[in-house]
Each structure stands twice: as structure tokens, then as C-alpha cells.
Amino acid sequence: MAGxxxxxxxxxxxxxxxxxxxxxxxxxxxxxxxxxxVKEGCGTGDCGAxxxxxxxxxxxxxxxxxxxxxxxxxxTVEGMAQGDKLHPLQQKFLExxxxxxxxxxxxxxxxxxxxxxxxxxPTEEExxxxxxxxxxxxxxxxxxxxxxxxxxxxxxxx
Amino acid sequence: xxxxxSHAARSFSSVGTRPIRPDGVDKVTGRARYGADFNxxxxxxxxxxxxxxxxxxxxxIDTSKAEQLPGVKAVVTAADxxxxxxxxxSMYDILDNCMARRKALYDGHAVAAVAAIDAHTARQALKxxxxxxxxxxxxxxxxxxxAADAPLINDTIITKGVDPKxxxxxxxxxxxxxxxxxxxxxxxxxxxxxxxxxxxxQTHQGYIEPHACVANVSSDGTADLWVCTQGxxxxxxxxxxxxxxxxxxxxxTSSEIGGGFGGKTHVWAEPVALALSRKAGRPVKLVMTRxxxxxxxxxxxxxxxxxxxxxxxxxxxxxADATLRYSCGPYAGSWAEVGAMTAFACYKLExxxxxxxEVLVNRPKTAAYRAPSAPMAAFAVxxxxxxxxKKVGMDAVDFRIKNAAQEGTKASYGPVYGxxxxxxxxxxVKNHPHMKAPLGKNQGRGMACGFWFNFGGQTCTDLNIGxxxxxxxxxxxxxxxxxxxxxxxxxxxxxxxxYAQVRAVIADTSSLGYNDMTDxxxxxxxxxxxxxSAARNAIKILRARAAQMWDxxxxxVTWERGHAVAKGETHGNLPNLSLKEIAAASGTTxxxxxxxxxxxxxxxxxxxxxxICDIEVDPETGATKVLRYTVVQDAGKAVHPTYVEGQYQxxxxxxxxxxxxxxxxxxxxxxxxxxxxxxYRIPVCSDLPMIDTQILEIPNxxxxxxxxxxxxxxxxxPLAAVANAVSNAVGVRMEHIPMSPPRILAAxxx
Numbered sequence: 035m036a037g038x039x040x041x042x043x044x045x046x047x048x049x050x051x052x053x054x055x056x057x058x059x060x061x062x063x064x065x066x067x068x069x070x071x072v073k074e075g076c077g078t079g080d081c082g083a084x085x086x087x088x089x090x091x092x093x094x095x096x097x098x099x100x101x102x103x104x105x106x107x108x109x110t111v112e113g114m115a116q117g118d119k120l121h122p123l124q125q126k127f128l129e130x131x132x133x134x135x136x137x138x139x140x141x142x143x144x145x146x147x148x149x150x151x152x153x154x155x156p157t158e159e160e161x162x163x164x165x166x167x168x169x170x171x172x173x174x175x176x177x178x179x180x181x182x183x184x185x186x187x188x189x190x191x192x
Numbered sequence: 193x194x195x196x197x198s199h200a201a202r203s204f205s206s207v208g209t210r211p212i213r214p215d216g217v218d219k220v221t222g223r224a225r226y227g228a229d230f231n232x233x234x235x236x237x238x239x240x241x242x243x244x245x246x247x248x249x250x251x252x253i254d255t256s257k258a259e260q261l262p263g264v265k266a267v268v269t270a271a272d273x274x275x276x277x278x279x280x281x282s283m284y285d286i287l288d289n290c291m292a293r294r295k296a297l298y299d300g301h302a303v304a305a306v307a308a309i310d311a312h313t314a315r316q317a318l319k320x321x322x323x324x325x326x327x328x329x330x331x332x333x334x335x336x337x338x339a340a341d342a343p344l345i346n347d348t349i350i351t352k353g354v355d356p357k358x359x360x361x362x363x364x365x366x367x368x369x370x371x372x373x374x375x376x377x378x379x380x381x382x383x384x385x386x387x388x389x390x391x392x393x394q395t396h397q398g399y400i401e402p403h404a405c406v407a408n409v410s411s412d413g414t415a416d417l418w419v420c421t422q423g424x425x426x427x428x429x430x431x432x433x434x435x436x437x438x439x440x441x442x443x444x445t446s447s448e449i450g451g452g453f454g455g456k457t458h459v460w461a462e463p464v465a466l467a468l469s470r471k472a473g474r475p476v477k478l479v480m481t482r483x484x485x486x487x488x489x490x491x492x493x494x495x496x497x498x499x500x501x502x503x504x505x506x507x508x509x510x511x512a513d514a515t516l517r518y519s520c521g522p523y524a525g526s527w528a529e530v531g532a533m534t535a536f537a538c539y540k541l542e543x544x545x546x547x548x549x550e551v552l553v554n555r556p557k558t559a560a561y562r563a564p565s566a567p568m569a570a571f572a573v574x575x576x577x578x579x580x581x582k583k584v585g586m587d588a589v590d591f592r593i594k595n596a597a598q599e600g601t602k603a604s605y606g607p608v609y610g611x612x613x614x615x616x617x618x619x620x621v622k623n624h625p626h627m628k629a630p631l632g633k634n635q636g637r638g639m640a641c642g643f644w645f646n647f648g649g650q651t652c653t654d655l656n657i658g659x660x661x662x663x664x665x666x667x668x669x670x671x672x673x674x675x676x677x678x679x680x681x682x683x684x685x686x687x688x689x690x691y692a693q694v695r696a697v698i699a700d701t702s703s704l705g706y707n708d709m710t711d712x713x714x715x716x717x718x719x720x721x722x723x724x725s726a727a728r729n730a731i732k733i734l735r736a737r738a739a740q741m742w743d744x745x746x747x748x749v750t751w752e753r754g755h756a757v758a759k760g761e762t763h764g765n766l767p768n769l770s771l772k773e774i775a776a777a778s779g780t781t782x783x784x785x786x787x788x789x790x791x792x793x794x795x796x797x798x799x800x801x802x803x804i805c806d807i808e809v810d811p812e813t814g815a816t817k818v819l820r821y822t823v824v825q826d827a828g829k830a831v832h833p834t835y836v837e838g839q840y841q842x843x844x845x846x847x848x849x850x851x852x853x854x855x856x857x858x859x860x861x862x863x864x865x866x867x868x869x870x871x872y873r874i875p876v877c878s879d880l881p882m883i884d885t886q887i888l889e890i891p892n893x894x895x896x897x898x899x900x901x902x903x904x905x906x907x908x909x910p911l912a913a914v915a916n917a918v919s920n921a922v923g924v925r926m927e928h929i930p931m932s933p934p935r936i937l938a939a940x941x942x
Contacts, residue, residue: 054312061311070229071222073450075400076482080869083400111222124220128212131834134673134842136219137226137401137450162878169869171398171451172673173838174845175877 042103044069045113053100060084062100063110071111071140075169082168085141086110092148094167111140114147123147123185132181134172141168146182154190158183193721193795195893205753206685207897210834213677214695215448224448227404227420228479235406236265236307238468238478239314240461241321242488243296243303246554246862247330247345250296250323253304257320263313266472267321269304273467276436285523287434289557290463296325297345297522298554299863300487302461307468307476330554330862334494334519337363337553345522345552363552365524370532370605371545378511378543382502384583390572392911392929393855394494394519397561398846398874401450402485407465408475413437415469417444419462422452422670423709428701430459435466445700446670453846454560455490457711486867491856492561493518493527494553497572507586509595511543512536512604516569520550521557531565533605534908535573537643538614538800540597544604554862560711562843563644563904567850567911571929574640574912579925588639588916589622592802596641613826613890614641614800620886621802626822635808635819636921642801642908646901647712648793652705653722655683655730657785661772663687665726666699667719668707673842673903674835675715681831682720682897686727688754689771705790713901716831718793724896730787737781738769795894796901801825803844803909807917811940814933816852816918822884828892828900840906841883847910849875853930 037052044067053062060077063069063086072095075081079094086095087109114121123143126132133139142165149156149164156164161182162175170178218224255267270293277283287293292301304321308314329343336342342363351358353367379385405419415437421427424446432439449456465478480489498515514535518528528548535546581591596614603609621627621639631637654666665683669675676696684691708714731751738756739746748760755768778785806820823840830836853873857865866872891898915926924939 056312064228069222070225073226073401074228074479075402075450076869078482078868078870080482081400111220115221120217120220124217127220128216131210131213131674131838133216133219134835134838135399135401135449135451136215136224137399137448139219140222143220158882159878162880166876166878169400169874169876171400171453171846171874172842174841174875174883175880176841176883177834177838179877179882 038101040101040104042106042108044108045110055101057100058096059098059100059103060095063095069110069112073137073140075137082145083138083141085144085168087144087148092145111143114143122188123182126181126185126188130177130181130184132173132177138168138170142170142178150186150189154186156186193725193896195891195898196896204685206681206691207829207831208833209681210832211677211691213674214680215676226401226450227447230406230418230447231477232406232408232475235475235477236309236472237311237314238305238307238465238476239318240302240464240484241304241318242484243292243301244299244863245296245325245327246299246332247328248296248325249328250292250294250303251326252324254322255304258306258317261313261317261320263309264306264317265474266307266468267304268464268467268471272471273434273463276433283433286430286458289523290460298556300484300556302464302488305464305468307472332554332858332862334517334551334553335496337519337551338517338549345554349524349552365520365550365552366526366529368529368532368548369545372602373543375511375513375543375545379500379502379513382510383505384580385500385502386576386580386583387500388576388927390497390499390575390927392495392568392571394491394555395561395850395854396486396490396872397453397455399451399453399455402480402482403456403460403489404479405462405465406475406477407462407469409466409470411473414441415466417442417462417466418447419444420447420449420456422449422456422672422711424670425668425701425706426709427459427462431463431466434463443700443702446698449670449672452672453562454564454711457560457709460489482869483867486872487864488556490559491556493520493558493565493568495568497569499572499576501576501580503580503584507584507591507594509539509541512541514546514573516546516548517551518548518565519553519555519558521555522552523557525550525558527558527565531569534566534643535569536604538597538641539595540601541604546604555856562846562907566642566644566908567847570640570642570908571911571915574909575915575925578916589618592641593618593622609798610893611890612798612800613888616888616890617800617802617824617826620824620888621804624804624822626804626820631806634811634921635806636917637804637806638913638916638920639802639804640909640912640916642905644713644799644905644908646717646796646799647714648718648796649708649712649714650706651718651722651793652707652790653719653726654704655723655726655787657730657775659775659778661693661775663689663694665694665696665723666704667696668699668704669715669719670710671698672710672715673838674832675719678716678831678835679719679723682723683727686724687731687771688752712796713799713903714793714796717796717895717899717901720831720899721793721895722789722791725789725791726787728787729789730785733785734771734774737774737778737785740781741769741777742766797828797892797894799826799900799905801905801909803913805913805917807914807921809918809921809936814936816931816936818848818881820881823906824886824888825902825905826888826890826900827902828895829889829898830887831899833887836887836902837885839902840885843904843906844883844910845875845880847907848880848914851911851914851929851931853932855930
């Protein structure tokens with residue numbers, strides 16, 4: 035099977051890779067590029083653990099083909115912190131203990147980042163519906179919602 | 193180790209605070225490595241072929257075409273995993289579950305596996321394996337399997353616990369009975385009786401991380417296994433026994449674990465990965481798909497439970513009786529036994545009897561799921577208790593308070609209780625503002641109680657003090673939800689140093705003595721006990737070193753707030769020596785300073801909780817929305833209260849999912865029809881409200897700080913609390929979990 039050459043931007047850096055036509059972007063990110071922060075919980079777009087922002091859209095990377103990344107911009111959890119300075123969402127997830135096992139956390143952080151970019155001051159209900167594509171089995175979502183509310187407040191400078 | 197009563201009055205300095213967890217930054221930056229996040233040089237990709245049939249004899253497996261596919265390096269079947277279990281039937285069942293031997297026993301049962309150079313080749317190879325099946329009649333329903341004329345799943349199963357011994361095989365592997373008093377005589381005296389049959393459907397633990405491992409077997413007999421597990425020492429035992437390896441030559445490293453809830457307590461695919469690696473002579477990475485996770489791992493029992501409870505006019509429960517049938521998959525289990533033990537554990541009962549039946553079905557092998565077996569029994573009992581309270585004319589909370597077990601009560605499953613929290617949780621609920629909040633149209637409120645035993649178990653911990661005075665804590669209980677934070681707090685507390693100076697790690701199986709797995713709510717309970725003991729052993733050495741540095745008798749040295757203090761008239765003027773100063777001198781005072789502990793952590797205090805739930809039912813669609821939810825639970829002593837709250841909230845959310853929506857749906861063909869998150873559907877963020885928590889602290893007399901396990905009890909009350917709320921809203925007693933919209937509509941129309 036011939037590889038397809040793809041040139042893309044990941045977390046602000048240029049990246050080039052070869053992939054098979056049937057290879058998902060999730061497989062490429064994890065297995066070819068070593069971005070293991072992008073998690074696979076289902077491979078069918080139901081759990082959100084593999085969430086990334088593709089250009090300006092929140093997507094499940096398991097539902098995107100690697101070849102589709104050509105010329106696009108990809109943001110993953112690995113690009114959220116600036117050096118040793120955590121993104122406010124990351125900081126608030128820690129402070130609120132919004133993770134127990136943590137496997138869903140990268141997807142939640144990316145989904146929350148996308149949500150706050152579009153709606154900087156969401157209500158609790160807007161947060162709950164905004165994050166409804168991400169499954170967490172440990173927390174019951176309570177502390178996740180509070181962390182996002184707190185991070186939104188910090189990001190607004192309130 | 194017994195509770196130090198001085199702690200009751202003492203204010204802890206570290207324990208009870210809420211610092212950020214030590215593994216937190218790695219988990220929010222994507223650096224934490226879970227089961228599938230590890231690769232080895234030269235690794236192959238393993239895949240498992242699974243039976244599409246619920247019950248079939250495996251006539252023949254032809255792997256020749258798969259073996260010839262370029263890129264395939266090994267194919268294994270049951271022939272590559274010979275039976276080395278030596279009469280250990282539970283290990284034989286695990287072996288047979290990992291790879292079917294004579295028969296495929298459920299849809300999803302492993303029958304063969306391949307290792308190939310990549311996932312694409314491995315998937316292709318599976319299609320080239322030819323399995324010849326002879327289909328057998330199957331049964332997936334617990335009541336149908338219990339019936340005398342049911343298709344027989346295992347013709348060697350003769351019901352245990354029945355006298356005289358049955359003369360023929362059945363699907364009932366065991367009968368167990370608990371209780372005391374004379375139930376029939378008691379029931380005859382009752383003024384009010386409630387008698388009903390309840391059903392619960394099978395659910396999955398639903399951890400977001402699929403099972404994953406990387407196995408590497410060398411030709412010299414050594415092996416390494418990287419795996420997501422709740423117990424890497426247990427996995428080592430299982431794998432060594434099933435593969436014929438020496439345990440000391442198999443090093444198992446537990447990855448970060450993406451949820452377990454009981455589902456990662458015994459091996460599934462790990463022996464297969466090791467067998468593939470041994471055959472191929474290369475490392476093999478094996479990661480399950482979500483479909484495989486649903487079809488072949490985990491699920492809890494489906495149940496069918498008859499309950500009969502009688503009360504006197506004054507509200508005293510005079511007799512309680514339950515018969516509980518639990519499905520256990522196609523292998524014998526002890527799930528009904530546990531259900532029968534927990535069913536009436538919240539109450540003080542003169543006459544009580546529970547009978548449990550383990551029922552084999554053609555579904556996946558049942559695994560533990562958070563307080564395994566207790567939620568279903570609590571659903572049946574707490575529903576009947578609610579109904580009985582109404583008949584007696586008492587408030588649901590008052591009725592329970594009147595009959596609640598207390599210190600000194602003989603539990604329905606045998607032992608006599610020490611100090612327990614059921615009464616205090618009920619009193620807290622009675623006085624909670626949630627109980628007084630008004631309800632609207634189509635809304636209902638329910639409450640329910642729950643019990644779990646908790647477990648202690650074998651535990652081994654090392655506490656090593658570095659020359660810079662920082663502390664490395666090596667524990668062997670896998671951290672499933674923040675225990676490294678709580679254990680670091682305990683080490684800091686005992687040594688009298690800052691939390692930030694302690695780093696807890698989960699040591700691999702070659703670096704630490706045996707530890708039981710993280711189950712039974714034992715992680716923080718047992719490892720904190722071992723950590724306290726290890727710290728006290730280290731303090732003995734620290735005191736001796738200080739005595740040596742001062743040249744005074746060790747008896748004159750005490751340990752206070754992280755410092756050696758010289759006592760006595762003659763050397764009272766010596767300035768205190770800090771842990772850091774003593775550690776810095778260790779190279780010249782006798783070498784490294786460490787404390788070790790190897791214990792059986794006996795005395796896990798029993799745990800009780802009471803939950804309150806408000807719901808609203810849409811009478812047009814039958815859909816139920818949870819409006820408000822409150823958890824009150826005894827923690828003994830909350831080491832890290834935020835993570836204790838997290839356990840309360842997480843268990844409640846899982847219970848709500850079970851109550852309202854989650855279930856395994858099988859077709860007439862015996863195949864699982866909803867093996868994915870879309871169709872199985874666990875609760876999402878928009879399904880739930882905030883979950884309020886109230887932590888009570890009734891010290892466990894068997895732990896130095898009074899700690900009780902907190903992980904499991906929170907899943908016990910929700911099925912009943914939600915069902916009582918729905919029943920109160922719609923005016924019909926709900927008897928079947930989950931209360932999905934079609935079931936609620938049917939109940940409304942009945």
C-alpha cells in the first residue's frame with residue numbers, strides 16, 4: 035500500500051508524514067507522530083477522548099483520515115501549555131480535581147478550550163451541552179463543570 | 193493497627209487538606225502513559241478472533257492461511273495455552289475465558305489470536321482463520337437459565353450448597369444462605385407485608401480506556417508485561433501460572449489506568465499477548481477495541497430478586513426475606529452470595545434470611561463492578577422498604593432510622609457491627625435542606641441506603657529517604673483515582689514534613705513485595721496503613737541516627753513535627769535536628785535511611801451511605817431527568833476530601849446510568865446488540881446535575897487515623913434512590929432496572 039505524503043501544522047509546528055489511505059488521523063497522531071496525549075476510547079466518535087481542534091472545528095480525530103490533515107491546522111492537548119505555564123483550563127482541572135483516572139482529560143480540555151473560544155461566558159447548561167460529546171466515567175462531571183466555570187472566569191479576567 | 197484515640201481530638205496537619213495530586217500535571221498535559229501509550233522496539237500488533245456465536249462446540253480451527261499471510265509472525269489458539277492450572281478451577285475458568293478450549297460460551301469469546309507487523313495485517317489475518325463451529329442451544333436470560341429445562345451450559349456443574357447433592361447438572365452453580373431468627377414465624381406476626389420481584393439488567397463498568405498491554409517474552413524465560421490493571425501483582429500471578437513462567441522472572445509494570453471499577457481485576461488478553469510474544473520471539477502490543485471491551489470483558493450480573501418484608505404497626509421490621517438470582521456468565525461465580533450478604537446489611541433485624549443462586553448464562557464472564565452485587569440487592573430491598581414505610585404510614589427516612597443497624601447489631605450476614613455510619617447518614621439526610629425543597633409537577637423524590645464491606649488485604653510499601661531529605665514512597669496498590677496524593681499526605685503527616693517533599697510512585701512487581709489489587713475500596717485504606725507503619729519504622733532509624741550524631745541514648749530522642757528532639761535534663765539544650773539534616777549525614781552515620789512495611793491490612797471498616805434523588809418524568813415520552821442529587825457517606829477519616837467527594841460523585845453517576853439507561857441488550861440469536869458507547873450510552877455531562885456530597889467521619893477503630901475505604905459504597909444506593917423517586921413521581925412501583933423510557937411508559941399504561 036502506497037503512502038500518502040501529508041504536510042500539516044500541529045500545535046504551531048510544521049509536520050510531515052506518510053500515511054495509508056485508510057489510516058485515521060488519530061492513528062497518525064499517536065503511532066506515527068508520538069502524540070500520545072490524544073487518547074482512543076472507542077474509535078467510533080462516541081467518547082471524545084481523541085478530540086482535537088482541526089482548523090477552528092472540534093472533531094474526533096478517529097473520524098478524520100490522516101490524509102485529510104493536508105494543509106490544515108491541528109491543535110492537541112500537547113499544545114495547550116506554554117512552556118511550564120499551564121493553560122488556565124489545565125490549572126483549574128488540577129485545582130478542582132476534575133480528573134480521577136485522567137484518560138478522558140485531554141479530550142475534555144480540548145473540547146472546553148473550543149467551547150470557551152466560542153462562548154467565553156457559558157452558563158452551566160451551556161457547559162454541560164458543550165461537553166456532552168466527551169465521556170467521563172469517574173467524576174460524574176461535577177468537578178469538570180466547576181473547573182470549566184472557574185477557568186472561564188480567569189480567562190475573561192473576571 | 194488500631195485507631196489512635198488522640199486523633200479524634202487532634203488536628204491533622206496534612207491529612208484532610210486538598211493539595212494538587214502528584215500525577216496531575218502529566219495527566220493534563222498528555223504526558224501520562226496509559227496502557228496503549230507504550231511501545232517497544234520491534235513490537236508486533238496482536239489481534240484476537242472472537243466467536244460470533246453464543247454457544248457452540250469448536251470443531252476445528254484452521255490457521256494455515258493466516259500463517260501464510262506475509263507479515264504474520266504468530267498465530268495462537270488454545271493449543272498454545274496448555275492447561276497448567278492443576279485443578280484450580282477458578283484459574284481454569286480464567287484460562288478458558290482468555291481462549292476458548294472446547295466450546296465458545298458467549299458472543300465475543302476469544303478463539304484464536306494473531307501477531308503481525310501492523311494492525312492492518314493483523315486484521316486481515318483474522319479473516320483468514322477458519323473456525324468450524326457446531327451450534328448449541330443458548331440461554332442469555334437469568335430466569336430462563338435458572339429454569340429446569342434450560343439449555344445446559346456446562347454439564348459438569350452440580351449445584352453446590354444444596355443438601356442432598358443434586359444428581360444432575362444444571363446452570364445453577366451454587367446456592368448460599370445467610371440470616372438468623374425464624375423468618376416464617378416473624379412474617380406471621382407482621383401487620384404489613386410487602387412482597388415483590390425485581391429485575392436488574394446487566395451493565396458494564398464502562399471505563400474509557402480499553403484493555404491494553406505490551407508483552408515481551410525472551411527465550412531465556414524472562415518476560416516483561418506493561419499493562420493497565422488494578423493489580424499488577426495479581427496479573428503477574430495469573431500470567432505466570434497460565435504461561436508456566438516463574439513469577440520472579442515476569443516483571444509487570446502497571447501503566448496509568450484509565451478506569452477499572454472492578455473490570456481490570458483479572459486477566460483477559462494479557463496471557464494471549466504473552467503467548468503470541470513467546471511464539472513470535474518479539475514484543476507484542478495488544479489493545480482491545482471498544483466492541484471487544486463490551487463483548488468480552490467486564491459486565492456485572494443481571495439479576496432477578498424476590499423480596500418479602502414484614503413490619504409491625506409501630507414500624508418495627510419483624511421479618512425480612514429475599515431470594516436472589518445473579519447471572520455469572522458461563523463460569524461459576526460467587527456474585528449472588530455477595531448480593532445475599534449485603535441485601536439487608538443496613539438493618540437491625542430479628543428474623544432475616546437471604547438465599548442466593550449463581551446462574552450460568554451465555555454472556556461474558558461476570559467481573560466485579562464497584563461494590564459488586566450490592567447495588568442490585570439494595571435496589572430490591574430499598575424499593576420494598578420504601579413501599580413498606582408507606583403501608584405502615586411512616587416517613588421513608590424515619591422508618592429506616594427506626595430499623596437502622598447500630599454498633600452491636602448482629603448483621604444479617606453474620607458479624608456484629610462496631611461503630612458504623614448508617615444511623616448518622618440517615619440523620620444527616622433527614623436534616624438536609626434537599627429533603628425539604630419543594631417539588632413540581634411530574635417530579636418525585638427518593639432516598640435509599642447502601643452498604644459495602646470494604647477490604648484490607650496484603651500490602652507492601654517502601655519509604656526511602658533521599659540524602660536531600662525528600663521522601664520517595666513506593667506503593668504496590670495501583671492508583672485508580674488519586675491515591676498517590678492521599679498516600680503522600682499520610683507520609684507527610686506521619687513524618688511531620690511537607691506534602692511537597694514526598695513523591696509517591698507505583699512500583700513494579702520486581703521492585704516491591706506482593707500487593708493485592710486495588711479493589712474492595714482498599715487502595716488508600718490499606719496502603720495508608722502500610723505507609724504509616726513504614727514511616728514509623730523510618731522514624732526509629734532517624735531517631736537512632738540523631739542519637740548517634742548527638743552521642744546520646746536513643747531513648748532520649750523523640751520525633752516531633754519532622755525533627756529529632758533531645759529530651760532530658762542533660763541534653764535539653766541540643767538544637768533539634770531536622771529530617772533533612774539527619775538525611776544529609778546518613779552516609780557517615782550508617783547509610784541509607786528507609787522504612788518498610790509488609791502487612792495484611794485487617795480491619796477495613798464497613799461503609800454506609802444514604803442518597804437523595806429528585807427526578808422529573810416526562811409522561812409523554814417516559815424520559816427521566818435527574819434534577820438534584822445528594823450523597824451522604826461515612827469516610828471514617830477523609831484523607832484528601834476532594835478525592836473522597838470525587839468517589840461519591842462518580843459512584844452516584846454510575847448508579848444513575850444503571851438506574852435509567854444502561855443495559856446489555858441481547859438478540860434471540862444470543863448476540864450482543866449494543867456493543868458500543870453510542871448504543872450502550874453511559875451518562876453524559878448534560879444528563880446530570882451537580883452531585884452534592886456530605887462527608888461524615890465516624891472513625892474506623894482498626895486504622896490509626898480512622899480511615900475507611902470510600903470507593904465503592906456510592907454506587908449502592910442510586911438504583912433504589914432513583915427508582916423510589918420515579919415511583920413517587922408516577923405513582924407506580926418500578927420493578928425493573930433500567931427505567932428506560934419504554935419501561936416507564938409501559939408501567940404508566942399497565
